[in-house]
Amino acid sequence: MNIQDNYLKNKKNIFFSENKDIETHREKLINIFENDRFDKKNNESIKNINLKNFIDFKYKYLIPEETSVINKNQENSYTIVSVNGQCSSFKDDKIEITKILDEDYNDFSKNDTIEHNDHFVNLNSLFLNSGFKITVKKNNNIKIKISNIITDDDLTIFQKNNYICEEGSSLNLIEEYENKNNSTSNLLNVIKLEKNSQLNHFLIQDNSPNHNLIITSHSTCKKDSNYTQKVYNFSEGYVRNFHYSELIETNSEADLQGIFFLKDNNICNNKTFVKHLAEDCKSNQVYKGILNDRAKATYFSNTHVDQVAQKTEGYQLSKGILLSENASYFSKPELKIYADDVKCSHGSTIGPIDENAIFYLRSRGMSKIAATKILISSFINEELSSIDNQQMSEIIQKKLVRYLSKVK
Amino acid sequence: MFLEIKDLSVKIENKNILKGLNLNINKGEVHAIMGPNGCGKSTLANVLAGKEDYEILNGKINFKDNDLFDLNIEERAQEGMFLAFQYPVEIPGVNITPFLHSAINSKRKRMNEDEIDNLSFAKLLKSKASDLGINIDMLKRSVNTGFSGGEKKRYEILQMSILNPDLAILDETDSGLDIDALKIVTDGVNKLKTKDNSFLIITHYQKLLDYIKPDYVHVMVNGSIVKSGGSEIAVEIEKDGFQKFQ
Numbered sequence: 001m002n003i004q005d006n007y008l009k010n011k012k013n014i015f016f017s018e019n020k021d022i023e024t025h026r027e028k029l030i031n032i033f034e035n036d037r038f039d040k041k042n043n044e045s046i047k048n049i050n051l052k053n054f055i056d057f058k059y060k061y062l063i064p065e066e067t068s069v070i071n072k073n074q075e076n077s078y079t080i081v082s083v084n085g086q087c088s089s090f091k092d093d094k095i096e097i098t099k100i101l102d103e104d105y106n107d108f109s110k111n112d113t114i115e116h117n118d119h120f121v122n123l124n125s126l127f128l129n130s131g132f133k134i135t136v137k138k139n140n141n142i143k144i145k146i147s148n149i150i151t152d153d154d155l156t157i158f159q160k161n162n163y164i165c166e167e168g169s170s171l172n173l174i175e176e177y178e179n180k181n182n183s184t185s186n187l188l189n190v191i192k193l194e195k196n197s198q199l200n201h202f203l204i205q206d207n208s209p210n211h212n213l214i215i216t217s218h219s220t221c222k223k224d225s226n227y228t229q230k231v232y233n234f235s236e237g238y239v240r241n242f243h244y245s246e247l248i249e250t251n252s253e254a255d256l257q258g259i260f261f262l263k264d265n266n267i268c269n270n271k272t273f274v275k276h277l278a279e280d281c282k283s284n285q286v287y288k289g290i291l292n293d294r295a296k297a298t299y300f301s302n303t304h305v306d307q308v309a310q311k312t313e314g315y316q317l318s319k320g321i322l323l324s325e326n327a328s329y330f331s332k333p334e335l336k337i338y339a340d341d342v343k344c345s346h347g348s349t350i351g352p353i354d355e356n357a358i359f360y361l362r363s364r365g366m367s368k369i370a371a372t373k374i375l376i377s378s379f380i381n382e383e384l385s386s387i388d389n390q391q392m393s394e395i396i397q398k399k400l401v402r403y404l405s406k407v408k
Numbered sequence: 409m410f411l412e413i414k415d416l417s418v419k420i421e422n423k424n425i426l427k428g429l430n431l432n433i434n435k436g437e438v439h440a441i442m443g444p445n446g447c448g449k450s451t452l453a454n455v456l457a458g459k460e461d462y463e464i465l466n467g468k469i470n471f472k473d474n475d476l477f478d479l480n481i482e483e484r485a486q487e488g489m490f491l492a493f494q495y496p497v498e499i500p501g502v503n504i505t506p507f508l509h510s511a512i513n514s515k516r517k518r519m520n521e522d523e524i525d526n527l528s529f530a531k532l533l534k535s536k537a538s539d540l541g542i543n544i545d546m547l548k549r550s551v552n553t554g555f556s557g558g559e560k561k562r563y564e565i566l567q568m569s570i571l572n573p574d575l576a577i578l579d580e581t582d583s584g585l586d587i588d589a590l591k592i593v594t595d596g597v598n599k600l601k602t603k604d605n606s607f608l609i610i611t612h613y614q615k616l617l618d619y620i621k622p623d624y625v626h627v628m629v630n631g632s633i634v635k636s637g638g639s640e641i642a643v644e645i646e647k648d649g650f651q652k653f654q
Contacts, residue, residue, distance in 0.1 A: 360497040360551075362481035363457050363490075364511040364567065365518075378501025378550070 003033040003055055007126055010059040014158075015100055015128045029122045046119060047298050047330070048267050049238065054123065054212075057184065060154050061129045070097060077143040084151055085130025085159035085187070094140040098133045100160070120214045120240065124158050124188045131160040136197075139168040147176045148185070150211075155183040162190045165197035165225070174202045174392060177235075182210035189217040193225035193252070202392055203231045203241075206399060209264075211237040218244040221252035221281075230387070233260040233268055234399045242271040247281035247309075258287040259380055261403045262295030262327070271300040272316075276309035276339075286383065287318040290376055291327035292407060299331045301346070307338040314342070320350035321379055323372075323407065373404045409470065410435045410606055411575055416467030417631075418448075418455055424465070425451040427631035433575070436603040440617055441610050442642060443628035444650040449610045450494060452628075453579040456608075457491040458484050472574065485511075486518035488574030492564040492581050499551040504563070505533060507551055508570055515571060536569045540596050557584035565596040572600070577608045582616040594619035614646040627653050 001009070007030060016022040033055060064083035070090040071079045078095065080087055090097040098104075136142055150157060165171050177185070193199055199219075207213055213235060219227045231241050245254040260268045274283045287299045303314040320329035333346035353375055361371035377384075377400070384400075387393045411433040418426040425448045433439050443449050455462050456469070458481035469476035472487060479487060513523040524532070537547060540562050552560050561581055568576055578597070582590055597607065597620055609620060617625070617639065625641040626633045627650070634653050635641060 354497075356497050357499050359457075359459055359481065360493065360499065361502075361507070363485055363493075364507075364571065365482050365485040365514040366511060367482050367514070368480075370510070370514075374502055374507070375499070378499060381501030 087132035223249035440622040490573035558589035
């Protein structure tokens with residue numbers, strides 16, 4: 001079924017489809033799919049995958065019978081179980097969680113700055129069927145853990161979440177994606193950090209082979225704010241982690257980190273696009289991957305420094321270990337600098353595990369497999385030891401042990 | 409015979425490096441091999457330790473009644489062979505203490521000995537490090553990472569003293585060391601010497617042999633040993649160079 005027929009057939013289940021403005025906008029997006037020849041070479045959003053599989057999908061969405069649960073565990077700590085991308089409303093003096101309502105169409109429908117070149121964001125805008133909005137109120141410091149549950153096979157979740165950290169607030173957000181059913185999640189997180197606010201965003205991805213997870217996030221940082229994203233991907237299904245960041249006011253910062261552990265035929269596509277649009281801002285990116293068997297990964301990164309963004313610091317680093325001759329990791333970090341007083345660098349190293357290090361460790365009595373495992377662990381040691389959340393650290397260590405147990 | 413190398417020929421990337429090399433080492437002996445750059449000294453050390461880049465064309469090596477070629481790299485180490493590297497590899501993220509603990513226990517396991525527990529190992533490590541003038545803080549760091557040349561060599565000797573090998577091969581351990589560091593390193597080696605272990609010392613210079621007294625000195629040229637004798641050979645080399653042996 002072509003994209004237009006698919007949309008028209010399921011329109012009644014899609015948010016804001018009665019709204020004329022949105023309808024017009026969606027027609028434009030449909031035209032992009034109708035007219036685009038899907039030039040894989042020049043469009044990072046579709047590298048390594050067959051986009052047709054994602055366009056010719058059978059739309060299926062179930063409004064969850066079981067409503068999501070929000071618990072306030074301790075004074076500043078909340079857990080949320082989001083079911084099929086939905087979340088109940090909740091409000092106290094620190095946070096407010098709201099479902100998507102018709103009057104929110106302006107907040108939820110258009111993604112102008114990142115649409116058009118990103119086919120998956122366009123699909124999200126077209127088929128939006130779930131999502132919620134979380135606001136952390138001024139000067140509050142809170143923790144939220146979200147478990148994302150999908151109830152049935154063959155569901156197609158098009159979800160958009162809006163996060164707003166008000167002035168002086170701090171949010172520690174852990175998101176878990178551990179789905180075992182055959183379904184597709186296309187999630188767009190739109191994150192707004194007001195003055196002097198902070199968001200530490202951890203994403204743990206560990207889905208089964210037939211679950212596709214497409215996550216796009218778009219953060220906007222105002223003065224003195226900081227957005228940190230750490231993604232740990234152990235999924236066996238397809239995963240796409242794209243992040244668009246805009247540093248729009250002075251002294252704001254974006255730290256992006258992605259660590260992925262792939263095997264078999266796993267594919268993980270990563271992309272970042274960081275725009276420095278004000279003075280004295282920093283961005284730092286570290287993407288590391290371990291790839292075994294026939295796994296494939298990409299890392300496309302673009303740091304754009306506007307001419308007004310003097311005293312920018314922008315760093316990009318990607319590293320990969322290929323444990324098999326058939327694994328591949330394609331990395332392309334790019335800097336576009338239009339200001340003259342900046343500190344920026346980019347680097348990329350990908351290759352097999354260091355044979356000299358293996359020999360050294362074995363010459364002290366360690367078996368080859370033990371030496372390989374210790375070198376894999378050491379490769380990501382810096383990132384793992386920087387996790388200051390004990391619970392997160394334990395979860396990741398456990399998953400790492402499971403991954404290493406499959407390395408032969 | 410403790411180590412017996414018979415007619416060993418080895419090549420790497422179509423280049424013959426060792427050409428019919430013979431060497432015998434008995435228990436309790438210290439042997440030194442001296443030779444010019446590129447004569448194959450480090451190749452011999454690497455082949456003994458089991459590095460897999462080399463092709464063995466001919467010959468046999470027996471070590472403690474084992475055919476060495478039947479043992480892989482770690483089995484050779486567990487059997488008591490130790491190579492102190494000329495250029496120790498930096499391994500960021502691998503902490504020295506657990507690495508050495510794991511190394512000693514893999515050897516004890518092969519010898520059917522009980523594993524050494526954390527506390528006993530910590531005590532052993534601390535005492536050996538102190539003997540070699542190694543700061544305890546260094547043991548909290550990653551293997552060889554950010555170490556100076558002297559620190560790397562001292563750390564090699566620390567590993568050797570912890571693992572207490574039957575045969576230690578020192579591949580140009582003196583290179584890059586100042587006189588004080590050389591003394592610390594050689595003191596460490598001398599403390600380890602017993603009637604039950606042996607040393608094969610590879611060096612360019614006689615200086616190292618002023619501190620570690622060899623029982624035998626061999627001159628290696630173009631992939632084979634061309635002369636063997638006592639310490640007087642080292643003196644002869646120091647005076648006249650290797651030219652006369654080529």
